[in-house]
Amino acid sequence: MEYFDRIASRYDDWYRTKTGRYVDRTEKWLVFSMLRTKSGKALDLGCGTGNYTLELERRGFDVIGLDASEGMLKIARSKGLNCIKGNAYSLPFPDETFDLVLSVTMFEFIHGPERVLREIHRVLKPGGEVLIGTMNGKSSWFLFKRLKSLFVETAYRYARFYTPGELEELLRKVGFINVESAGVIFFPSFWPFVGLAERVDRRCYKKCKNLAAFIAVRGEKS
Numbered sequence: 031m032e033y034f035d036r037i038a039s040r041y042d043d044w045y046r047t048k049t050g051r052y053v054d055r056t057e058k059w060l061v062f063s064m065l066r067t068k069s070g071k072a073l074d075l076g077c078g079t080g081n082y083t084l085e086l087e088r089r090g091f092d093v094i095g096l097d098a099s100e101g102m103l104k105i106a107r108s109k110g111l112n113c114i115k116g117n118a119y120s121l122p123f124p125d126e127t128f129d130l131v132l133s134v135t136m137f138e139f140i141h142g143p144e145r146v147l148r149e150i151h152r153v154l155k156p157g158g159e160v161l162i163g164t165m166n167g168k169s170s171w172f173l174f175k176r177l178k179s180l181f182v183e184t185a186y187r188y189a190r191f192y193t194p195g196e197l198e199e200l201l202r203k204v205g206f207i208n209v210e211s212a213g214v215i216f217f218p219s220f221w222p223f224v225g226l227a228e229r230v231d232r233r234c235y236k237k238c239k240n241l242a243a244f245i246a247v248r249g250e251k252s
Contacts, residue, residue: 034078035101042079042105052224053215054173056231057163057244058085060214063136067159070108070129072161073121075150076123076136077113087111088130096121126155137197139190144230154251160206161248167191167211168240194239206249211224213242 034041044050050192061082069090077095079102086093095113097103106113116122118133118140131150140146149162168191192200194211201209214231216238221227239245 034099036163038079038099041102045081046222047236049109050091052227052242054081055092055161056228057134057246058082059060059231060212060235060244060246061087061161061163062089063199064210064246065132065159065161071127072130072132073123073128073153074113075118075121075131075133076139077106077111078135078213080109080111081110081112082132084109091130094251107114119149121149123153125152126158127153129155129158129165131158131160132163133161135165136161137164138191141190143192144204147200147206151206152249158251159248160251161246162197163244163246164197164202165189165191166193166240166242167195169210175203177193185224189223192245194247197216197245201247201249205252207252209247209249211239211245211247212236213239214247215243216241 033161045054069177070092072091072093074086074093074095077083079099080095083093083095083106095106095111096116097113098115098117100115103115118136119142125140131154135142154160194213198209212235214235216230216234217227
């Protein structure tokens with residue numbers, strides 16, 4: 031958490047760069063095209079500086095964000111968002127609280143994914159939905175990023191990456207049903223032709239998901 035406290039401002043600023051804007055709108059397109067839940071009470075788990083918390087609020091959800099980094103939360107709260115400090119391994123909510131739990135780019139940095147997924151399952155209402163967005167370590171984008179982290183301290187130095195199949199298996203193991211996955215972002219971060227990249231994203235998000243840099247897996251609580 032010390033590292034994430036230090037980089038909170040830089041992390042938030044990245045969304046305003048050319049690459050950051052492309053990644054953000056592409057990932058959000060995928061996430062919200064997969065979600066079937068359109069309203070209700072939502073938890074943004076690992077909310078960071080509130081990027082998805084804000085988007086969920088804009089879409090009419092009654093949303094609360096939770097993160098372990100006080101530095102990240104300080105920025106999220108400055109945006110007027112309802113965000114609290116907490117532990118993903120022991121969520122401070124009663125059983126069957128939420129219609130939706132969304133967690134984007136948090137699972138890379140936890141050590142007990144099954145334990146966290148059981149907590150998510152617990153706090154979801156029957157029929158509730160979970161969507162996990164994470165980085166795919168087999169993509170060209172993150173192979174480059176991981177190599178860079180050997181020489182420069184980045185978040186990727188501390189991350190564990192998953193494939194779509196691995197995440198699907200984890201969700202099913204804890205009891206989620208109707209599990210499905212997709213992926214976007216197929217070119218490395220220095221790729222200059224953003225328009226082409228977005229066209230590839232829209233065409234290949236299902237059939238080429240194993241090559242995508244960003245993968246999303248969703249499931250439902252029976």
